[in-house]
Amino acid sequence: MIFVGGIHGVGKTCFCGKVAKELGINTYSAGKLISEEENNNSRKDKRVDDIDGNKNYLLEAINKISDNEYLLDGHFCLLDKEGHIQRVPMRVFEDIKPQAIIILTEAPDIITNRLYARDGVEHNSMHIEEFQKEEIAYATEVASKLGIECL
Numbered sequence: 001m002i003f004v005g006g007i008h009g010v011g012k013t014c015f016c017g018k019v020a021k022e023l024g025i026n027t028y029s030a031g032k033l034i035s036e037e038e039n040n041n042s043r044k045d046k047r048v049d050d051i052d053g054n055k056n057y058l059l060e061a062i063n064k065i066s067d068n069e070y071l072l073d074g075h076f077c078l079l080d081k082e083g084h085i086q087r088v089p090m091r092v093f094e095d096i097k098p099q100a101i102i103i104l105t106e107a108p109d110i111i112t113n114r115l116y117a118r119d120g121v122e123h124n125s126m127h128i129e130e131f132q133k134e135e136i137a138y139a140t141e142v143a144s145k146l147g148i149e150c151l
Contacts (some may be wrong), residue, residue: 001062001096004073005139006104007131009114012073015104019071026067030074033061055092062096072098076138077131085134093142101150103139105132 006012016027035069037057056097062072108128115123 001069001097001098002100002102003093004071004097004102004104005076005135006073006106007077007111007128007135009111009118010104010106010132011114012104015102016071016073023069025069025071026065027071027073028061028065029074030072031137033060037061055089055095058092059095062082068139073098075135076103076142077135079131087129087134087138090142090145093146096150098146100148101137101139101143103150105136108132 004012004016013029020027034054034057038054039059058074063148077085077087108125111128111132112123112125115121140150
């Protein structure tokens with residue numbers, strides 16, 4: 001499994017769809033897998049109530065995937081209930097055991113516009129930039145700790 005990370009609105013779904021089609025493999029969204037496992041819809045404002053607790057839902061869903069090679073799109077950082085940036089616990093990545101990491105980035109203004117167009121929620125470009133910097137820094141840290149590549 002290759003983990004494709006990046007903040008909300010960076011283009012993970014589009015990227016994964018194109019790569020999966022080209023390689024003839026499946027792609028899954030960590031958020032959708034979690035939502036399906038807990039039988040609950042994700043929030044439009046992108047805030048997560050229980051970042052740590054979602055790990056169990058994700059692991060249960062991944063264990064049901066029979067593919068050996070696939071893309072999993074998700075996040076290294078999320079926004080908590082108050083809108084603060086929180087790192088997904090390292091143990092989540094240790095447990096899902098990605099073979100490599102791809103981190104996607106985009107200009108904060110583009111991400112802000114995409115999120116508004118998609119969800120109808122306005123975001124501050126400065127906060128998006130801070131969020132993206134933390135996502136990149138933590139992705140690099142996770143890759144180093146797991147001894148895998150981060151592209």
